[in-house]
Amino acid sequence: MPEAAEVIALTQRLLRFDTINPPGQEEACARHIGTLLEAAGYRVRYHPCGEGRANLIATIGGQHERAPICFTGHIDIVPLGVAAWSKDPFAGETDQGRLYGRGSSDMKSGVGAFVTAAIALAPHLERTAGVSLVITAGEETGCMGAFELLKTPGAIGRAGAIVVAEPTANYPYVGHRGAYWLNATTTGVTAHGSMPERGINAVYQGAHAVTRLEQFRFSTPPHAMMGQGTLNVGTFHGGLNINSVPDQARIGIDIRTVPTQKHAHIRDELCAVLGPDVHLETLLDVESVYSDPDDEWVQSVFDVMQPYLGTRPEARTATYFTDAAALKPAYGNPPTLILGPGEPQMAHQTDEYCELERVVQSTDAFIEIMRHWCKA
Numbered sequence: 450m451p452e453a454a455e456v457i458a459l460t461q462r463l464l465r466f467d468t469i470n471p472p473g474q475e476e477a478c479a480r481h482i483g484t485l486l487e488a489a490g491y492r493v494r495y496h497p498c499g500e501g502r503a504n505l506i507a508t509i510g511g512q513h514e515r516a517p518i519c520f521t522g523h524i525d526i527v528p529l530g531v532a533a534w535s536k537d538p539f540a541g542e543t544d545q546g547r548l549y550g551r552g553s554s555d556m557k558s559g560v561g562a563f564v565t566a567a568i569a570l571a572p573h574l575e576r577t578a579g580v581s582l583v584i585t586a587g588e589e590t591g592c593m594g595a596f597e598l599l600k601t602p603g604a605i606g607r608a609g610a611i612v613v614a615e616p617t618a619n620y621p622y623v624g625h626r627g628a629y630w631l632n633a634t635t636t637g638v639t640a641h642g643s644m645p646e647r648g649i650n651a652v653y654q655g656a657h658a659v660t661r662l663e664q665f666r667f668s669t670p671p672h673a674m675m676g677q678g679t680l681n682v683g684t685f686h687g688g689l690n691i692n693s694v695p696d697q698a699r700i701g702i703d704i705r706t707v708p709t710q711k712h713a714h715i716r717d718e719l720c721a722v723l724g725p726d727v728h729l730e731t732l733l734d735v736e737s738v739y740s741d742p743d744d745e746w747v748q749s750v751f752d753v754m755q756p757y758l759g760t761r762p763e764a765r766t767a768t769y770f771t772d773a774a775a776l777k778p779a780y781g782n783p784p785t786l787i788l789g790p791g792e793p794q795m796a797h798q799t800d801e802y803c804e805l806e807r808v809v810q811s812t813d814a815f816i817e818i819m820r821h822w823c824k825a
């Protein structure tokens with residue numbers, strides 16, 4: 450397979466771009482990919498999203514009643530952390546069948562695999578339903594790049610199915626939970642600590658709010674596969690000094706949602722429970738994603754992956770959120786799978802690596818999935 454050497458070389462090349470987010474600086478990496486795709490016959494568009502930052506959309510074929518298949522991935526990476534690495538995080542070093550580097554699993558190997566697959570198949574795609582690649586910046590900070598892309602009408606084009614190549618060790622996941630993070634603030638009136646009757650204590654207001662949050666139950670039914678959403682108060686800050694009546698308290702709320710829930714509805718419910726004295730501010734708003742495991746295309750991807758996994762995939766969901774939260778509704782909710790060669794447990798870890806064998810297998814599988822969709 451010529452693709453084996455190509456996908457490894459491309460992934461190594463992508464690892465050498467420092468796209469740590471913040472600040473991201475994904476544009477150089479996006480342009481490198483875009484140049485390769487353009488040479489292979491893709492129509493390539495860059496969508497800037499900040500200084501030195503860009504999303505990339507590449508399409509081939511697509512003049513067809515059947516919409517293209519979309520492969521998506523992000524090229525930003527998380528910071529290295531404080532612990533020292535035993536490998537250079539930007540060198541693309543290989544050792545005993547593993548490729549090391551920040552982003553090797555999450556998710557430059559996934560991007561490398563679908564770009565290599567898309568280039569290999571390009572000569573056969575021109576008069577088919579086509580392939581559309583959506584390569585985003587800023588995913589690690591709440592899908593910023595993908596949401597930015599949606600502000601340009603028509604930028605993402607059409608898609609009839611979506612593969613999100615986040616790390617799943619080549620296991621196709623049918624969805625993931627949503628994340629909804631809120632900052633709740635109470636505001637009081639400060640006064641000297643010896644005369645509390647002259648002030649309004651924001652910490653007392655905040656404490657009441659925390660008690661209500663502890664007792665809060667979602668009114669929506671649990672999802673058949675993903676269960677019920679969760680709510681956790683992760684932080685509580687109030688007061689500046691011991692001898693004053695505090696005039697502000699802040700509560701950090703981490704809500705994880707399932708497909709029976711909509712974030713706007715949860716916000717309304719929380720506002721009703723917390724009352725008008727608690728101000729809510731959204732920090733992160735990424736809805737859940739779910740596709741019917743019995744969908745024909747989902748089953749066809751299960752067929753493709755079965756020999757690689759040695760077992761028939763079952764309907765499972767990922768623990769993290771992805772750009773599909775932005776893209777799936779924008780494309781009109783086509784079936785969507787999270788499927789990529791990275792190791793999920795290596796994401797964001799020190800000495801992050803991916804398994805070379807899985808990267809090569811994923812490239813072959815992506816070619817098969819594209820070929821099946823495009824009947825090429």
Ligand SMILES: [Zn+2]
Nearest residue numbers: 523555556615
């Ligand atoms: Zn990721």
